[in-house]
Amino acid sequence: MDIPEDLRFQDLTGETFGWLTVLGYAGHNNSGSVWLCQCACGRIKEVSVARVKQGWRTCNGPRCPLLLEKLFEGKFIIRPSGCHEWQGAINAAGYGQVKRDGKMLMVHRLMYEMRVGPIPDWAFVLHYCDNRRCANPEHLFLGTHQDNMDDMVAKGRQARGERHGRYRGKRCEGGGLHGPERQPGPA
Ligand SMILES: [Zn+2]
Ligand SMILES: [Zn+2]
Numbered sequence: 001m002d003i004p005e006d007l008r009f010q011d012l013t014g015e016t017f018g019w020l021t022v023l024g025y026a027g028h029n030n031s032g033s034v035w036l037c038q039c040a041c042g043r044i045k046e047v048s049v050a051r052v053k054q055g056w057r058t059c060n061g062p063r064c065p066l067l068l069e070k071l072f073e074g075k076f077i078i079r080p081s082g083c084h085e086w087q088g089a090i091n092a093a094g095y096g097q098v099k100r101d102g103k104m105l106m107v108h109r110l111m112y113e114m115r116v117g118p119i120p121d122w123a124f125v126l127h128y129c130d131n132r133r134c135a136n137p138e139h140l141f142l143g144t145h146q147d148n149m150d151d152m153v154a155k156g157r158q159a160r161g162e163r164h165g166r167y168r169g170k171r172c173e174g175g176g177l178h179g180p181e182r183q184p185g186p187a
Pocket of ligand 2: 082083084129130131134135136139
């Protein structure tokens with residue numbers, strides 16, 4: 001491919017960066033050159049040199065589907081409710097999280113992106129099942145900030161209800177963090 005001579009950069013064609021093999025020059029964006037890359041997951045994707053400098057070694061940083069498959073392997077327990085319950089680390093709010101490229105990422109959001117599609121900027125990924133460890137894409141839906149607030153209020157009510165009686169059991173049987181007992185799960 002012809003590379004304009006006035007753009008002084010290193011030709012990265014044929015270089016590999018982790019799972020990426022550079023197939024050729026794809027153009028320029030605001031942050032510099034962009035390269036057509038083949039990822040070990042099979043995807044061919046344009047990756048900017050700025051991303052590579054940031055440490056991206058896959059087609060989509062921490063969101064490469066193959067990377068996520070490996071990251072998620074053996075980390076879920078499937079509950080009778082259908083919840084795919086994360087058995088790895090959780091954050092203070094009770095959501096499953098993984099660390100990639102120095103960032104903490106929420107497991108249910110990653111799974112949503114992986115199985116359903118991109119999450120718009122305005123959207124929160126909410127749970128039908130109220131189980132914050134759950135990452136079953138079928139239990140996830142997109143909502144607005146207001147939906148998220150309503151959802152939190154609803155969960156607060158549920159928690160209060162549980163304290164007063166046997167409210168639990170009508171909801172997600174996978175057991176959220178709001179239940180009186182946490183699922184033991186393997187270490
Ligand atoms: Zn990939
Ligand atoms: Zn669920």
